[in-house]
Amino acid sequence: MGADDRELAAMILGFLRNELALDVAQIGEHSALVTTGILDSAGLVRLAALLERRLRIRIPDRDINAENFDTIRRIQTYVKHRAPG
């Protein structure tokens, strides 16, 4: 995992802990967030907004789903795919 991935993972965990008041001690990069219901639709929308704001990327509505957002690893992969250049 590179430095960018680590920063992104820390950002996501910080969001889950501070904004959604979740206990992140047990959440790893492969923990399912959406399919287990840990991250609900409202949390998903807020996380997407945070990623757009911080990383200056555009996430289409149709991409906000479990396929792209179920784990921290998947989010990292998706963000790389969306990042310019």
Add this chain to the structure above:
Amino acid sequence: MLLALLGALALAPFYWLLTPARRRRDVLALASLAVLVAYDPRVAAVVGGVALGLFAALRAMRVPSTARHRVLVVGGLVALAALFVWNKRGARGGGVLPSQGVVLLGVSYLVLKATAALVDGAGGADRRPDLGEIVAWLAFLPTYPAGPIERLEHFAPQRPGFDRTRALGGLERILLGLVRALLVAHYLGVWSDPILAEPAAHPRALRLLALYAFTLRFYFDFAGYSDIAIGLAALFGYDIEENFDNPLVRRNLVQLWQRWHMTLTGWLRRHLFIPTSRALLRRGWPDALAIGAAQLVTMVFCGLWHEIGWGFALWGASQAVGLVWVGIVARDLGRRLPHALVAWWRRSPVAYALSTALTFNAFALPLVFVVSSVGGGFRYLALLVRR
């Protein structure tokens, strides 16, 4: 319903023995259309019309033109919305479509399915289905009357092949559904209907229990029909998306709604909640307000989709308030309360039992507006607190 089910069970062996593999989808589509024609030819005409319109729109979307896509989506949505409203008017005897419950409900499901396919098509869905796939998907008899709301991209690529384990699993699922819908739900209704109709004539505790029984009946009825649909589909070689996952034993409303009528809530999330909340966020609305407004729009729509009326709208709004409470207010509270207390609440079996009971009540009590009207619902709730 039982007759159609028995007919399907009797025909299943012939379907597998006599139909060539490449023709199974078409045979199922034709059989489904034939049953709909026998029930009411106008319903089959609606299914055929929607299938043709959708096929033409998706075909026209092959040309990469944002303006063309927008026109097709707006035109399609207006036509589907008109069909939906006419259908609902039919329920009150004033429309052009039949007013019998099952088929009426089928048209509401049809509208949601077609809407999703249209919007996904404009959004650049990878696969462009042919007309046969669209007809087979829209008319598919196991899911036609009451869902699950199967997505086109999940259904269309499937090619039914015989699998003994799946077929036997399907039969078990049908049996489970029959027990839930025709036995459990039926007797819950037999017991609770007289109390719900005349609450003042019964003791207060029974009024509350009748409302709980109605909630359980609602669940067993709906989940039972979903079981039958999923089982029947499996018997004919199709995997259909699940619809319920023990929603009434969840510890908050968000968890409950994540597991109640999941194909509908998935549709609402993809096509209403996410676009609405994100559009509001992009306009600079604060997070809590944007999420709250989107929840309200989504859940009121959910109520009105079931039936156009103030009672259903109020029921939907009540669920939106509960979802906002769990998703925003309670989370905010969780940040302010002592960590030890929050940790106890999350892990204690007592807290689990308490929150599950509260969640069940938050779901069950507003159903009184569905059972009755807005005024009748409030009168019923008043009767719960006075003798």
